[in-house]
Amino acid sequence: MDTFGYLGQGFGVALSPYNLLTALCGTFIGTIVGLLPGLGPINGVALLIPIAFALGLPPETALILLAAVYLGCEYGGRISSILLNIPGEASAVVTAFDGYPLAQQGKAGVALSISAWSSFVGGLMATTGVVLFAPLLAKWAVAFGPAEYFVLMIFAIVCLAGMAGDKPVKTAIAACIGLFLSCIGIDANSGVYRFTFGSLGLADGIQFVVLVLGLFSVSEILVLLERTHHGEQAVKASGRMLFNVKEMMFVLATNIRSGIAGFVIGVLPGAGATLASAVTYMSEKRLASKDNKFGNGDLRGLAAPETANSASACGSMVPMLTLGIPGSGTTAVMIGALTLYNITPGPLLFQNQPEIVWGLIASLFVANTMLIVMNIPLIKFFTKILAVPYWALVPAIAIITSIGVYAVHATTFDLFLMTGIGVAGYILRKMDFPLSAILLGFILGGLMEQNLRRALSISNGDLGILFSSPITWVVWAMVVGMIALPIWRTYRRRAERRAEDAAA
Amino acid sequence: MKLTLQTLFFSATCALFAGQALADEPRRPECIAPAAPGGGFDLTCKLAQSALVQEKLLSSPMRVTYMPGGIGAVAYNAVVAQRPADEGTITAFSSGSLLNLAQGKFGRFDESAVKWLAAVGTSYGAIAVRADSPYKTLDDLLAAIKKNPGSVVIGAGGTVGSQDWMQTAMVAKAGGIDPKQMRYVAMEGGGELATALLGGHIQVASTDIADSVPHVEAGDMRILAVLADKRLPGETVSEIPTAKEQGYDVEWPVIRGFYVGPKVTDEAYAWWKDAFDKLLASDDFKKLREDRELYPFAMTGDELDAYVKERVAHYRGMAKEFGLTQ
């Protein structure tokens, strides 16, 4: 049977009433879990595995449930990002850059709907990618070794420089702080504990959730306190709840580019949704014309990370299904679930149990469609959050944030750490340092250092390994392109001006 | 509505009676998995969780709490310092935890700080290469390393001093190679390791039998040796030679089990021990264990306590020998 025959069979599995109902439950639970700051897809999936098992769901239904929850979480994470400037999970951090300014301008409904639409497009593109290219991409996923990852990180850092804007020094300092924070904890290469000062709470480094919630949630709580003091209610929901055709066309090119990039990055086991959303945001910003509003509510700045992040969530299924290698923390948990059902993901899965693979792929399509159908009417309901007075909203945010942080280690150490990071973040914010640069530095830092050191231990110190494969050449070329593009633009603008001057 | 209330009342009464029948059953049973969801510790907890309910030893399923950090260091300290008398809490451990304990990476507490409860299964270390690798046996591999230590890059899922490193170092030593001469790359976890091996970025992976068997079945990998005392049961697995039969006397079992806090009462400890004794003897448990790709290793109570202490002392000696600790 050919691919489409299998896919049709898969839809047969996914569209059975029972499985449809399961997918609906999954998307709903996922949206809620994703919405709560600190709880992400890993929690959602981990929560449902024992339940699925206890209910005695057949394996394909269980997988559909988990896939629906996974995608639902990626959807839900953006809601608190856009409405409250508090990312529901790591990959939604970038969403807040332009999502929150849009909400502040009273366009919360448009922001939510365009991001839902972007997620849908991203998911659709990536799932199509899985159908068409999964076996091919398996090769691509393993072709990325330490050297390739390191060069990719260089590319990401160059993209990051595009964020600098009018305060290059502060952005650079913030990024270095982030890069530095990533080396706290046990060093994965040598096993040395760095900067833990005897604290076991730091043994595994600062947890991502703790940093995100400290920097964004706690500092936002403190900023809201100022606002209450000055008697402002920051964000009002008003106006349209849905984007119009013009806005949709405006972000279309961004959707397509980010969808492809997000999928390709998602397939790489070492990268993930957060990197995908950051890289696409930054490259879209670079590509945009000089008069863009990135950072102040540009719809493209919202569309790029949202498309990329759901595309990458679908992309991370590729190494899981074809190689049995987890493409993300969430797929690692899903592989654990599969073993409970005595299913071993890997190349043999396509041959031995095609109904499971294609049922899952079909259910990605179904869950994706279900999410957009369910999310658009819910926007009205979500924007109601903005009508809740601060005296009720802020304590709720603070408590949910604390639970999210506590859930990581089940120790109160992280609560203190989060408060400390929050206060530091608040001070830095007051001094006009971009907190997002700290966070992106943190994400990139660990990957960059460890992969460089791994690459050099493979080559025994020979730097040539960084230029040794076609992939590295392509990525290096992209690095050069990213640096050259703005220079070339400035040059051309000057040349034009000179031409105008000469004409006048 | 009435029906629901009745059902509720009925189940509440049942629960009450069940509670009375098993008066000793600990309240709020909880299993601490000292890692993020999805790993081996999670698996260990989930195994006990489903088995204890299935065998009707617990009336309500255990909660699983995740407490990642230092292969169990964070959980160990939390149990000893913050909840030493918590009767309902069992914590998962593995040989990897014992190895770190032996190297003093668990902070101020040593191996006698907790009560070792039960070991429920074991896995074994394995040395794997890609299916198209020129190395067919351990001899081939070790000869190549001996000839040119830089030509073979060995990857593992852990840092220097971790169990993955330790087993490689032991194999190298058994082959007359100084472990410091190997070319070693530390990856983070089994997924990264498999990627690097399949992508040809490393030539050898020092890994775990359960992690690599799926890849062997798929025809992508070959296991040169399993570090068990004799060949393991199972279709694919029984064809894998042990290091011992190839003339290298190295064994590396990775046992998985549980401990409880130091101040847990003897009655509660006896209840848990009894529950695990019943569990380990049952056939259903055997199936659950096999589903999770674990091999038999049943030990509880004092026997386990003695075993753990012997192991830790052994690891301590090894760490010193390899120059990891002073």
Next chain:
Amino acid sequence: MSQRIFGVVLLVASIGLALSAWGYQAPFSYEPVGPRAYPLLLLSLLALGGIYLLVKPASAHAVSNEPPLDRHVVRKVTTCVVLLVIYAAVFELLGFIPASTVFAIGMARLYGGSWRASVIAGLLLGVGMYLLFDKLLDVPLPLGILSSLEI
């Protein structure tokens, strides 16, 4: 001025951390870079940043869109931070429900709720969040002093 102070703090912190990083060496390692090169590189960059802020603070002065601080705001912010710290300290000790209730009442008062509204919000949040997370979402939360209530 604040820029200068920050510059000094950054510089001192970088030097201090660099001193402690100097000792990071593996018993033996297989890689040419080692565990201390990367942090030392970043710390020296951070120290340079600190010096820059110290020497040329004005240049780093961009237009800030954050409202200025006054004494009342600082006092409120401090109170809020103290509340968060206390909350962290009693989270396991008292247990989630009492700790959250008290914390939420304090926070609600701070954010301009009336006493009545704050107490209601506190009780609802304390119990509601416990039910939502512990019961529904399976995130185990400490019961603390209430642990004798649950069977």
